[in-house]
Amino acid sequence: xxxxxxxxxxxxxxxxxxxxxxxxxxxxxxxxxxxxxxxxxxxxxxxxxxxxxxxxxxxxxxxxxxxxxxxxxxxxxxxxxxxxxxxxxxxxxxxxxxxxxxxxxxxxxxxxxxxxxxxxxxxxxxxxxxxxxxxxxxxxxxxxxxxxxxxxxxxxxxxxxxxxxxxxxxxxxxxxxxxxxxxxxxxxxxxxxxxxxxxxxxxxxxxxxxxxxxxxxxxxxxxxxxxxxxxxxxxxxxxxxxxxxxxxxxxxxxxxxxxxxxxxxxxxxxxxxxxxxxxxxxxxxxxxxxxxxxxxxxxxxxxxxxxxxxxxxxxxxxxxxx
Amino acid sequence: xxxxxxxxxxxxxxxxxxxxxxxxxxxxxxxxxxxxxxxxxxxxxxxxxxxxxxxxxxxxxxxxxxxxxxxxxxxxxxxxxxxxxxxxxxxxxxxxxxxxxxxxxxxxxxxxxxxxxxxxxxxxxxxxxxxxxxxxxxxxxxxxxxxxxxxxxxxxxxxxxxxxxxxxxxxxxxxxxxxxxxxxxxxxxxxxxxxxxxxxxxxxxxxxxxxxxxxxxxxxxxxxxxxxxxxxxxxxxxxxxxxxxxxxxxxxxxxxxxxxxxxxxxxxxxxxxxxxxxxxxxxxxxxxxxxxxxxxxxxxxxxxxxxxxxxxxxxxxxxxxxxxxxxxxxxxxxxxxxxxxxxxxx
Ligand SMILES: Nc1ncnc2c1ncn2[C@@H]1O[C@H](COP(=O)(O)OP(=O)(O)OP(=O)(O)O)[C@@H](O)[C@H]1O
Ligand SMILES: Nc1ncnc2c1ncn2[C@@H]1O[C@H](COP(=O)(O)OP(=O)(O)OP(=O)(O)O)[C@@H](O)[C@H]1O
Ligand SMILES: [Mg+2]
Ligand SMILES: [Mg+2]
Numbered sequence: 128x129x130x131x132x133x134x135x136x137x138x139x140x141x142x143x144x145x146x147x148x149x150x151x152x153x154x155x156x157x158x159x160x161x162x163x164x165x166x167x168x169x170x171x172x173x174x175x176x177x178x179x180x181x182x183x184x185x186x187x188x189x190x191x192x193x194x195x196x197x198x199x200x201x202x203x204x205x206x207x208x209x210x211x212x213x214x215x216x217x218x219x220x221x222x223x224x225x226x227x228x229x230x231x232x233x234x235x236x237x238x239x240x241x242x243x244x245x246x247x248x249x250x251x252x253x254x255x256x257x258x259x260x261x262x263x264x265x266x267x268x269x270x271x272x273x274x275x276x277x278x279x280x281x282x283x284x285x286x287x288x289x290x291x292x293x294x295x296x297x298x299x300x301x302x303x304x305x306x307x308x309x310x311x312x313x314x315x316x317x318x319x320x321x322x323x324x325x326x327x328x329x330x331x332x333x334x335x336x337x338x339x340x341x342x343x344x345x346x347x348x349x350x351x352x353x354x355x356x357x358x359x360x361x362x363x364x365x366x367x368x369x370x371x372x373x374x375x376x377x378x379x380x381x382x383x384x385x386x387x388x389x390x391x392x393x394x395x396x397x398x399x400x401x402x403x404x405x406x407x408x409x410x411x412x413x414x415x416x417x418x419x420x421x422x423x424x425x426x427x428x429x430x431x432x433x434x435x436x437x438x439x440x441x442x443x444x445x446x447x448x449x
Numbered sequence: 450x451x452x453x454x455x456x457x458x459x460x461x462x463x464x465x466x467x468x469x470x471x472x473x474x475x476x477x478x479x480x481x482x483x484x485x486x487x488x489x490x491x492x493x494x495x496x497x498x499x500x501x502x503x504x505x506x507x508x509x510x511x512x513x514x515x516x517x518x519x520x521x522x523x524x525x526x527x528x529x530x531x532x533x534x535x536x537x538x539x540x541x542x543x544x545x546x547x548x549x550x551x552x553x554x555x556x557x558x559x560x561x562x563x564x565x566x567x568x569x570x571x572x573x574x575x576x577x578x579x580x581x582x583x584x585x586x587x588x589x590x591x592x593x594x595x596x597x598x599x600x601x602x603x604x605x606x607x608x609x610x611x612x613x614x615x616x617x618x619x620x621x622x623x624x625x626x627x628x629x630x631x632x633x634x635x636x637x638x639x640x641x642x643x644x645x646x647x648x649x650x651x652x653x654x655x656x657x658x659x660x661x662x663x664x665x666x667x668x669x670x671x672x673x674x675x676x677x678x679x680x681x682x683x684x685x686x687x688x689x690x691x692x693x694x695x696x697x698x699x700x701x702x703x704x705x706x707x708x709x710x711x712x713x714x715x716x717x718x719x720x721x722x723x724x725x726x727x728x729x730x731x732x733x734x735x736x737x738x739x740x741x742x743x744x745x746x747x748x749x750x751x752x753x754x755x756x757x758x759x760x761x762x763x764x765x766x767x768x769x770x771x772x773x774x775x776x777x778x779x780x781x782x783x784x785x786x787x788x789x790x791x792x793x794x795x
Contacts, residue, residue: 146614146622169654170626171610219625219652220567263745272527273482276564276648277511277681299625302651303564305681307725307739308511332626332654376655387656390610 131196133157134294134326135181140190142176142350148394150176151187152350153419158294161324163316165341165358167334167373169391173350174330175219178296181328182216183207194294212242215292217300221283225271232257232267235286242290256285261311277304284312288319296328301336313339334373338362343427346370349391349402351419356428366430368438369403401432409434472675473499473522473559473643477534480514480521488531489746492518493699495534499643501673504665506686506707508722509696510743515679516564518696519647522677523561524551538643557587560641562649564679566632570620576631577616580604583638603634608660626652633661640672647679662689683723687711695719698743698754701773705780715782718755753785761786 135158142151150173158164166174179185181192183199192199194210202210215238218224225234232253239249257267260281271279280303287295297316301309317340319325331337337344337358344361346354346369354367365371372387389406392398398405404414413433421429432438478495481488492514499505507515521532524543536543538559543551555561563569571579580603581596583589590596597616604612607630620628629652636644644665650658662685668674678689686693690707695716703716714720721739741758744750750757752767759766765785773781774788785791 144622146618148614170652170657171624175624220565222565222568261742263742263748265745265747275512275516281511299652303648305509305511305722306683307722310725332652390608393611393614395611395614 130160131193132159133193134160134162135192135194135328137181137192138190140177140180140187140192142173142180142185142187146395149397150350150394151180152397154190154347154350154352156181156328156345156352158326158328160293161320161326162343163320163327163329163341165337165344166328166330166347167337167344168332168347169387170332171391171394172347173394174332174347175298176350177347178216178298178328178330181296182214208241212290213293215287215290215295217280217283217287217295217297219298221279222271222276225279225282225286227271230268230270231262231274231282234271235282235289238286238290244290252289253285256289257282259288259315260285261308277308280304281308281312288325291323292325294326294328296330298330299332300329302331302333309336316340335377346373349394349397351402351431352421353403353432354430356425356430360425360428366424366428366435366438367403367432368407368409370430409438468500468502468673470501470673471498472501472539472673473677474537475499475522475534476537478518478521478536479533480517480526481531482527483529483531487747491699491746492521495696495699495701497694497701497704499675499677500691501642501675502669503691504669504676504678504689505692505694506690507677507679507694507696508681508683508686508719510722510739511681512743513696514699515696516647519561519645519677519679522645523555523559524548525561556583556636556641557639558641559643559645560636560639562633562636562644562646564647564651566629566652567620567625569632570628572620574619575616576604576618576620576623577601580616580631580635580638583635587639589639599638603638604631606664607631607634607637608657609634626654626657629653630657630661633664637664637668640668641674642672643675643677644668645677645679648681649678650680650682650685658685665689683711695722698749699746700754700783701781702755702783703780704773705776705778709778709780713778713780715776715778715780715787716755716784717759717761717786719782721758753783 137156140151140154143149154177168174176185180187194214235253235256236249239252254264262278262281284300301312304312316327329337329340341358344358345352348369354370361370365374376387387406392405400415400417404410417433419431421431422435423429424435476496478492479490480492481490495518497505509515520526522536526532532544577600580600584596584599590599600616601612604615609615609627609630615627633649650661665676669676680686693707693710694701694704697718703710703719714723725739739758752769753771756762756766771783771785773783776782776787
């Protein structure tokens with residue numbers, strides 16, 4: 128049987144929490160083998176909720192999800208365990224996800240043990256992986272509270288990569304790191320992708336981080352993907368006003384600007400039509416009635432905006448000057 | 450945008466220090482961790498002053514000792530830690546004060562935004578009650594109703610779009626960035642004299658980050674709050690810092706006025722740190738991390754700890770660990786190249 132086109136394929140995913148928050152709305156998410164997909168958006172827009180859905184930690188109300196051609200949402204028991212070996216996570220808060228009673232080497236090793244690696248091989252793999260993420264061997268017998276924030280983050284990365292996964296979901300995996308270590312880790316991820324053909328779903332609120340590693344970028348706003356496309360296109364020719372605003376708000380040295388005004392609407396009570404219209408400088412009446420169907424704007428590049436055609440030429444300048 | 454009144458009078462009728470007055474003086478702070486018979490020092494002789502209404506930014510690579518410094522000031526280190534030196538808050542020595550008295554000052558006179566907000570919030574109590582608890586403990590706001598009002602104000606002020614819902618939520622029901630904002634709200638709840646903020650905006654996008662930094666600046670201007678801001682983000686440092694101290698391997702290796710340190714770094718480590726910044730447009734694999742790793746505290750080379758990664762390494766570097774020399778631009782740098790006789794030659 129030929130390998131399916133997508134390693135991960137989610138369609139129409141929707142997550143609503145018990146408190147009425149609709150964190151993910153009708154999201155399509157695909158990751159190809161060995162591809163790095165960036166997921167970017169403001170704090171609270173639903174990135175972790177979507178990531179956790181892929182990891183089977185949050186149950187979607189509707190939608191389908193398959194991993195390597197198999198229905199991920201229907202899996203349980205041994206089958207799910209086997210998939211977890213190739214579907215790993217670097218969680219947003221490593222300090223609460225690492226067992227405080229295990230040394231860091233034990234934590235990393237434990238992940239191999241659950242997945243059936245032999246004792247001898249385990250040890251060597253653990254030390255190699257810790258070394259690759261820049262944790263000195265002398266730290267391996269330490270407990271999580273004895274490490275700095277950035278060191279913990281790197282342990283979490285080592286723990287995820289040690290089982291030789293085919294997809295790693297990285298939720299803000301580098302935002303706690305200083306820029307130098309961040310650069311090392313981003314370069315490392317890019318190298319692992321080339322060497323081992325690992326695919327990544329790379330979640331971050333920081334577009335500068337996402338742009339450095341991703342092949343393809345998804346831009347999320349209030350639970351929806353408002354634009355997706357090849358990383359270079361998203362960065363050089365963004366089409367959705369929200370993506371343009373995100374780009375304009377990247378601080379450059381000597382300048383820090385926030386181009387998006389106002390606050391995001393409550394996810395309990397989102398606006399009708401386009402979710403961004405309450406903060407969008409181009410909003411018109413039609414936006415309230417928009418049914419959120421995506422419009423293709425290029426090969427593999429789509430955006431959800433009713434004004435794509437008439438905004439195409441003017442938009443970037445307008446943001447720069449505002 | 451915010452309904453929080455900017456003209457609200459200070460909560461406490463204590464006398465506030467006048468601008469620029471030193472509020473917290475740290476002298477020769479040294480923190481080590483015992484492991485069996487040996488003690489490894491991870492903070493080594495750190496000195497700085499925090500001034501009313503001013504921000505000192507502490508910059509440095511992961512693991513260099515920023516958080517241990519921050520926690521030592523508040524005596525929040527584990528039992529095995531050995532702290533030496535002096536930390537003076539006003540006329541009190543925090544390192545020798547009975548711990549119970551230090552605890553009483555925490556949150557009220559000196560407050561911390563911890564690096565790990567998830568670990569700092571209780572999983573069992575609603576967010577609103579955790580914020581109002583701080584107000585109650587310090588006897589800040591009278592009635593329960595006033596506390597609830599102030600709690601919602603605080604959540605609004607840190608940029609939480611939905612204060613009502615968030616107050617009624619548990620920590621696990623919030624996004625990572627929301628948890629970080631709650632930790633900030635708790636820290637500033639009682640208008641502290643000194644705020645120690647350890648990487649307070651790592652989970653926040655630029656828009657919310659800007660709002661938090663504005664909040665800090667407002668508290669500084671209005672109440673003369675003195676701030677130690679630990680960050681690895683040079684953009685944040687540029688915006689906030691009056692002074693900068695760069696830390697490497699447990700020591701301050703460069704310090705001075707922010708503009709000068711950023712535009713004319715004199716320690717090769719500071720220069721390398723500034724070069725490692727991602728610049729929009731640079732593609733993957735092309736970032737310039739500082740080559741090599743900082744050595745573990747127990748395996749530091751003799752002499753200058755940065756020399757093994759330094760482009761300017763020369764014989765003298767292995768002979769002694771340079772103290773902070775005054776540089777040609779009136780900053781301080783712990784590099785042999787800044788030794789007065791060297792400067793005259795070079
Ligand atoms: N278990 C939960 N129960 C109820 N609401 C939740 C739960 N988890 C998340 N939420 C809500 O869902 C929304 C999206 O949260 P999510 O964690 O997915 O955001 P995010 O994009 O990852 O943000 P951040 O960048 O701050 O981590 C938020 O409003 C949050 O409060
Ligand atoms: N409780 C502890 N016991 C032993 N060593 C510790 C302990 N806490 C921290 N350390 C070590 O002290 C050094 C400094 O840690 P610290 O947390 O201050 O780093 P940091 O500068 O804040 O780094 P980051 O940017 O990654 O948060 C690290 O090498 C760390 O492993
Ligand atoms: Mg998140
Ligand atoms: Mg730290």
